Amino acid sequence: MSSTILVVDDAAFMRMMIRDILSKEGYIIQEAVNGRDAVDKYAEIRPDLVTLDITMPEMNGLDALRAIKASDKDARVLMVSAMGQQKMIVAALEAGAMDFLVKPFQPTKVLETVKKCLQSVPR
Amino acid sequence: MGDDMQAYKDIFVSESAEYVQSIVDGMLQLESNPNDLEPVEVVFRGAHSLKGMSAAMGYERTADLTHKMEGLMDTVRKREQAVDASLVDLVLRAVDIVKLLIDDEMNGRTVTDTSAIAAELAARAAGGGPAPAPVEAPGAVPMGAEQHVEGEEGGTTMVVRVSLEDACVLKSVRAYLVIKRLSHMGTVVETHPSARDIEDENFEHTFDVVLHTTELSADVSRAVSAVSEVSGVEITEAAPAPSVAAPVADRDAALGRLKKSIPKLSETQTVRIAIGHLDSMVNLVGELVIVRSRLENLARPLGHTGILETLEDLHRISSELQHEVMQTRMVPVGNIFNRFPRMVRDLARDLGKDVAFEMEGLDIELDRTVLDEIGDPLVHLLRNAVDHGVESAEQRAAAGKPARGTVRLSAMRERDQVQLVVSDDGGGMDPDHIWAKAVERGIVTADARETCSTEDVLMLTCVPGFSTADQATKVSGRGVGMDVVRGKIEYLGGSLTIRSKPGVGTEFVLSLPLTLAIIQALLLDAGGQTFALPLSFVNEVYAAEDVKVDTIDSGPVMTLRDGRVIPLYRLDVLIGSHDDHTRPPEPGEHVVLVEIADQARGLTVSRLVGRQEVVIKPLAKMLKQIRGLGGATVLGDGSVALILDPRMLFSMGEWEHR
Incomplete structure (x- = not known):
C-alpha cells in the first residue's frame, strides 16, 4: 500500500511542486494550507508522513509540529525550510521532527529524504 | 518537470503577484501604525515566500533581492530597526523592482538593475538604528547534543x-x-x-x-x-x-521567541482557472439556455406531461448551472482596489498633499470582465480627486477644514447593479466656472443656462474637449479623461453621475451591471418587432386604460400614484417606425414605467410578450452605431430580438423633443 503524505505549505506553488515530485513515485498526497489546517487534516487523515513548511500564516510550522506530535507522538514530520532558518530547524528537530529539507531542492533529494523518513522509526 | 514549466510559470506569476500585493499592503499598514507587528510579519512572510518560489524556479536575481528584503524585515521584526517613512519607501521601491524582475524572468530578459536597491537594503538592514542587544548572535546554533548521560557499565x-x-x-x-x-x-x-x-x-x-x-x-x-x-x-x-562530559544546551529561550502567533491571511479553497475556460463556459451555458427555451416552445403545444415535467427539471437544473457559472466569474472588487492605496499615497506625496484614503465594500463582487475594464477609469477619478478635488493645505486651513483631506472609494450592491463611488472632501466643483468654460470652448451657448440642471452642468466635464484644470499637471487634466471615463462606463452598460457641493466635496457615482452576459428582460412589441428591455430598469407596467394622460408643453405626461408627473414616450417613435410622439397610449397598449438614475419615464409599447432571461450577443458593427440598442438576443422560437438600452434610448428621445 502506498504511503499517504500530507504536504503543508501556504504557497500553492510549493505544494504543487512537492505534490508533483511525490505523486510520480506513487505516494498519495493530501494538502494543507497552513499550520492549523495541517493539525486538523492530520487528525482526520492520519498520514504516514507530513512535509511541513516553517513560515506560514495562521499557525507556523513549528507550532503545528508541536500540536501534531502532542496528538500523535509517532507522527513522522519532515520540515521544509528556507536558507537562514537554522534556529527554527533546530527547534523543530528538538520538538520531534525527523529530518529537514532546504528550499530550493532537487526532486531526487526530496524523494530520498521522504523515503528515509518513511523507513525510520519516529521518536 | 520540463513539460510542466509553463504551468509552473503561470501559477508563479499569479501567486507572486499576490505576495507582492501583500507586501505593499503590509507596508502601508505599517506606515500608518509603525508599532503594529502584524504587518511586519505579513511583509516578512511575503518576501520569504517570494524568495522560496523564485529560487525554486531558478530566478536567482529575484530570490536574491527578496532575500535581502526578508533580511531587512527580520531586523524590523526584532525591533532593531525603526519604522519610518524612509523604510516604507525603501521596501516599496524594492517591491517595485521585484515586479520588474519577475517581468524580466517571464520575458527571458535581465534588463532590470538591482545593484543599487540591493545595496540600499543591505545597508539599511546592517545599520538600522540603535540595535538593542541581540538576543542571540545570528548563526549561533546551540549544538550541545548531550541528552542523557547514562553512566552505563558495559557497551x-x-x-x-x-x-x-x-x-x-x-x-x-x-x-x-x-x-x-x-x-x-x-x-x-x-x-x-x-x-x-x-x-x-x-x-x-x-x-x-x-x-x-x-x-x-x-x-x-x-x-x-x-x-x-x-x-x-x-x-x-x-x-x-575516560570521561563523559558534554553541556546540555538550553534552547528554551530560543523556542520562547518563536512561539509568537502569526496573523492570518484569507484561506479559501480555490482553484485557478484560465479565464478563457470561464468565458467559453458562459457562452455554452448561454447557448444551453437558448436551446432550452426553444425546446419549451416546441413541447408546450404537444401537452405531453412526461416531456413537460422533464423540461421543468431541465429548466431548474440549467438555471442553477447558469447561476453557478456566472458566480465563478464574479470577483471581489478588492482585487483591483488593492493597488489604489499605494497609488493614492504616492500621488499625494508627489503633490505635497496630506490625504487619507479609505476604501469600503471590498467584498462586493462584480463580473470580472467589468472589473478588468473599470480599473483605468477608477484610476483617473482617484487621481482627479487627489489632484483637483482635495485642496492645498493653506486652502483647507482657510476654509476651516482639517488639514488632512479624505478620498474615499466605496462599492455597494444595488439591485442587479453595483455602485462604485469615488468621493473627496475637497473644494467641490463650481458649476458657474464649468459653465463659463463650456461656453468658452463652444460646447454650449451662454443663454442655455436656465434649461440645465446643476447635474447637467457638472456632466459637461465629460464632454470631449473639456477640461477645467487651469494648469495641466503631470497627473491629470490635459483635456482627455473624463469623456473617456464616461465612454468606458457606458460601453460597459453602466452610467456615471456627478454630485458636488462647493466647499464640501465631490462624488462620482459609477453604476455598473453585475454581469454582461445574461440578463432578465421584459420582452415587448413595438412597430411589429420584438424588443428586450432589461428588467432592472422596469419599475411597473400599466395597462393603457389605467393611465391618466395629460399634456404639458405639447408632450404627453402621466401622473403616478405618488403624485409624480412623468413624461410619456412611445417605443415605436423612439425606434423610428412612427413619428407622432404626442399620440397617447391606446387601449390594448401598455405603459412600462422605466426608472433610470432616480428619473422615471413612461414607455408606451403595443404589446407585452413576457419576461425571459436573455443572453446578450454583441451587435454587429453596423448596428452598434444605432443609439439605444445594447445588443441582440436569440429568443426561444429562434427569432432575434434587439435589446434596448434605456439610457441611450431616452437621451435620444429627449434630443428630438427639444
Whole structure:
C-alpha cells in the first residue's frame, strides 16, 4: 500500500511542486494550507508522513509540529525550510521532527529524504 | 518537470503577484501604525515566500533581492530597526523592482538593475538604528547534543565518521541532526571538530562523533544513514572513554521567541482557472439556455406531461448551472482596489498633499470582465480627486477644514447593479466656472443656462474637449479623461453621475451591471418587432386604460400614484417606425414605467410578450452605431430580438423633443 503524505505549505506553488515530485513515485498526497489546517487534516487523515513548511500564516510550522506530535507522538514530520532558518530547524528537530529539507531542492533529494523518513522509526 | 514549466510559470506569476500585493499592503499598514507587528510579519512572510518560489524556479536575481528584503524585515521584526517613512519607501521601491524582475524572468530578459536597491537594503538592514542587544548572535546554533548521560557499565565506545554530501546546505544543522540521532542510541562523548566548530560550520564535509553505546555498530550505521544528505558512515571501535562530559544546551529561550502567533491571511479553497475556460463556459451555458427555451416552445403545444415535467427539471437544473457559472466569474472588487492605496499615497506625496484614503465594500463582487475594464477609469477619478478635488493645505486651513483631506472609494450592491463611488472632501466643483468654460470652448451657448440642471452642468466635464484644470499637471487634466471615463462606463452598460457641493466635496457615482452576459428582460412589441428591455430598469407596467394622460408643453405626461408627473414616450417613435410622439397610449397598449438614475419615464409599447432571461450577443458593427440598442438576443422560437438600452434610448428621445 502506498504511503499517504500530507504536504503543508501556504504557497500553492510549493505544494504543487512537492505534490508533483511525490505523486510520480506513487505516494498519495493530501494538502494543507497552513499550520492549523495541517493539525486538523492530520487528525482526520492520519498520514504516514507530513512535509511541513516553517513560515506560514495562521499557525507556523513549528507550532503545528508541536500540536501534531502532542496528538500523535509517532507522527513522522519532515520540515521544509528556507536558507537562514537554522534556529527554527533546530527547534523543530528538538520538538520531534525527523529530518529537514532546504528550499530550493532537487526532486531526487526530496524523494530520498521522504523515503528515509518513511523507513525510520519516529521518536 | 520540463513539460510542466509553463504551468509552473503561470501559477508563479499569479501567486507572486499576490505576495507582492501583500507586501505593499503590509507596508502601508505599517506606515500608518509603525508599532503594529502584524504587518511586519505579513511583509516578512511575503518576501520569504517570494524568495522560496523564485529560487525554486531558478530566478536567482529575484530570490536574491527578496532575500535581502526578508533580511531587512527580520531586523524590523526584532525591533532593531525603526519604522519610518524612509523604510516604507525603501521596501516599496524594492517591491517595485521585484515586479520588474519577475517581468524580466517571464520575458527571458535581465534588463532590470538591482545593484543599487540591493545595496540600499543591505545597508539599511546592517545599520538600522540603535540595535538593542541581540538576543542571540545570528548563526549561533546551540549544538550541545548531550541528552542523557547514562553512566552505563558495559557497551563500547566507537568513533563514528560521518560524511555529508557535497551539495549539503546547512551543514551545521545536518550535523546536529546526526548527533541528535546518535545521542538517542547512547552517550555522545565528544566530537571532532568541536561542537563549537560544527556549529560555526568550521568543517569540510566530514566530522567524527565519539559514541559510547550498547548498540551494535551496524545499527548505529543504519541510523546515521537514515538521515538525508549523509553520504557515508564509517565506524571504528575505540578504547573505553575516560570521561563523559558534554553541556546540555538550553534552547528554551530560543523556542520562547518563536512561539509568537502569526496573523492570518484569507484561506479559501480555490482553484485557478484560465479565464478563457470561464468565458467559453458562459457562452455554452448561454447557448444551453437558448436551446432550452426553444425546446419549451416546441413541447408546450404537444401537452405531453412526461416531456413537460422533464423540461421543468431541465429548466431548474440549467438555471442553477447558469447561476453557478456566472458566480465563478464574479470577483471581489478588492482585487483591483488593492493597488489604489499605494497609488493614492504616492500621488499625494508627489503633490505635497496630506490625504487619507479609505476604501469600503471590498467584498462586493462584480463580473470580472467589468472589473478588468473599470480599473483605468477608477484610476483617473482617484487621481482627479487627489489632484483637483482635495485642496492645498493653506486652502483647507482657510476654509476651516482639517488639514488632512479624505478620498474615499466605496462599492455597494444595488439591485442587479453595483455602485462604485469615488468621493473627496475637497473644494467641490463650481458649476458657474464649468459653465463659463463650456461656453468658452463652444460646447454650449451662454443663454442655455436656465434649461440645465446643476447635474447637467457638472456632466459637461465629460464632454470631449473639456477640461477645467487651469494648469495641466503631470497627473491629470490635459483635456482627455473624463469623456473617456464616461465612454468606458457606458460601453460597459453602466452610467456615471456627478454630485458636488462647493466647499464640501465631490462624488462620482459609477453604476455598473453585475454581469454582461445574461440578463432578465421584459420582452415587448413595438412597430411589429420584438424588443428586450432589461428588467432592472422596469419599475411597473400599466395597462393603457389605467393611465391618466395629460399634456404639458405639447408632450404627453402621466401622473403616478405618488403624485409624480412623468413624461410619456412611445417605443415605436423612439425606434423610428412612427413619428407622432404626442399620440397617447391606446387601449390594448401598455405603459412600462422605466426608472433610470432616480428619473422615471413612461414607455408606451403595443404589446407585452413576457419576461425571459436573455443572453446578450454583441451587435454587429453596423448596428452598434444605432443609439439605444445594447445588443441582440436569440429568443426561444429562434427569432432575434434587439435589446434596448434605456439610457441611450431616452437621451435620444429627449434630443428630438427639444
